[in-house]
Amino acid sequence: MTNKYIWFDIGYTLLYQQREQVYVQYLKEQKIEMPFEKIEEAYHYADKLFMREYPGVLGKQSSFFYHWYLGIVNHYLELAFDLESQNRFIQKGIQETKPYWLPFSFTKDVLHKLRQEGYRLGIISNWDESGRQLLDYHNLTDYFDNIIISCEVGVEKPSKAIFEKAFKQGNTTNEESIYIGDNYYDDVVGGGKVGLKTYLINRFRDQGIEEIQYPYIIESINELPSLLKEENVYF
Amino acid sequence: MTNKYIWFDIGYTLLYQQREQVYVQYLKEQKIEMPFEKIEEAYHYADKLFMREYPGVLGKQSSFFYHWYLGIVNHYLELAFDLESQNRFIQKGIQETKPYWLPFSFTKDVLHKLRQEGYRLGIISNWDESGRQLLDYHNLTDYFDNIIISCEVGVEKPSKAIFEKAFKQGNTTNEESIYIGDNYYDDVVGGGKVGLKTYLINRFRDQGIEEIQYPYIIESINELPSLLKEENVYF
The missing domain is CATH 1.10.150 (DNA polymerase; domain 1)
Known part of the structure; x- marks a missing residue:
């Protein structure tokens, strides 16, 4: 654990x-x-x-x-x-x-594996009321210990406050946490404000984000389980 | 003359x-x-x-x-x-x-002065059928020796061809001509393809075109008559 x-x-x-x-x-x-x-x-x-x-x-x-x-x-x-x-x-x-929004083919597998390996999992998302419904609809809710959605907490990425609320609810810290998102400006820059290490998802590798000099880019969360096993990569 | x-x-x-x-x-x-x-x-x-x-x-x-x-x-x-x-x-x-399109307060004065000083004047414009109607409506047509409008000639800036058609119709050359326009990419780059010296109009000086390194920027055609008198500025 x-x-x-x-x-x-x-x-x-x-x-x-x-x-x-x-x-x-x-x-x-x-x-x-x-x-x-x-x-x-x-x-x-x-x-x-x-x-x-x-x-x-x-x-x-x-x-x-x-x-x-x-x-x-x-x-x-x-x-x-x-x-x-x-x-x-x-x-x-x-x-x-x-449903208009669908889980990626690997989403459930990855969440399942990560839980099996003992990681705690959470959501930090800029979304409206439909955010929680979506997770429920796809039977994803139970994978997460804490779900922080901007419309429910009244602050949104890239503000520090949404990450701080997440740490508080999750009874964790920036040092025990990593974040995974696809928006450099909300996720990497926002997370950076609270010292949160963020992996940036870009399905097309650097296409469309050529201007970004950032070392932690992955194509999908499918890479996470093996990446996490490589020592010192994450924490 | x-x-x-x-x-x-x-x-x-x-x-x-x-x-x-x-x-x-x-x-x-x-x-x-x-x-x-x-x-x-x-x-x-x-x-x-x-x-x-x-x-x-x-x-x-x-x-x-x-x-x-x-x-x-x-x-x-x-x-x-x-x-x-x-x-x-x-x-x-x-x-x-x-009228939705209006001449600038100084437009007629400037055209009048330039004709008085013996310059030949022309239009090279990307515009639809309304281009000629607009010039007529504002009694501007007579100031011009040649009027080249993209929809009438079937080519448009920044293509070389529209400038070449203009030179031919005006019985002139790139060396005898200058061009005045407000679109760097159509006018300066396009004109450059046929060796045409272009003055770029930017009403807010470099605001909005900060990235453009180009020496020949004026705020309006109102600057033209005196600029043309300064020797070697134009030709």
Whole structure:
């Protein structure tokens, strides 16, 4: 048994959106075919752009930014559409695609393994009321000792306060904890403010974050169990 | 009399949009007050961002990009609105504001002076069918010996071809010509491809183009007549 605590972000750390599938449906309506990987890459680049240039925007209600986000995804794909009708189609698709957020194929296995090895696990996430429902829906809630969601605690990453609340609830410290997230600015910079070591997930290795000089990048949480076994890597 | 030829871009070189006024109307509906200069600056930054990061997009039909553009203007002003209803309001305001494009207060005076001093004058512009109507509406057409508009010639800046067509129609050369425009990437880079010396207009001096190392920046065409008199500045 160990006192080590591993905290996770939710979106693109444990779960992913079926957004590319919805976009493909829209392209189909426009009689356009495109490789799925290209669409994934465009969304990935749009995410990274928003994280870097427009912090906090992706956490707002979608009517405030989604046309804008789509404009950028389209642009990466060298496409242009009427943004009003495209956004309507896509929002409807998002509503109808249930569940819209899915666990990665390896998410449960990894959480299971880490618990078996005695790590305590937690969530620190910027999310609305649906955060807890999502974890319940996918039977993930029981893997976690503490779940800290911004809308419930009234503070969000990259503020120090959300991490401090997590340490308090988890009865742990920055030195006993590591954090895993996909947003350099919220997760690595935010975590850094409280001395928290953070592993940055980037599914496409350094693509989209070429400007970031950071040594701790992994492609997915699937790398965690073996990484944790390598001595001195984490703690 | 001289053989020297001065070519102009149209938007934000000779004419400007009443866009900030329309945005202010929208803010009024939302019961928000904001200094006009701050709004001008946000639009200026959005222009520069699009010119640099999304070349060609501002020339597309507005339904393809305007929500996106507004999202960025809002973001600079630390505001967030439902983009669909905001865009509807703003497009209606643009339609109803006639004329939506106006000459700068000094535009006619400067063109008049330059003609008096014997310069030949022309237009090289990326614009749709409304380009020629706009010049007619404001009684500007007669100042120009040649008017080259992208939609009429089927090529656009920064392509070499539009400048070559202009030289041919104007019976002039890159060495006898200078160009004045506000888009570094279309005008300076594009003009550079045919050895055309270009003065870059930036109303806020280097604000929004801090990354550009370019010596020939003016705030408006109002500086031209005296600049042209300083020997060796232009030719």
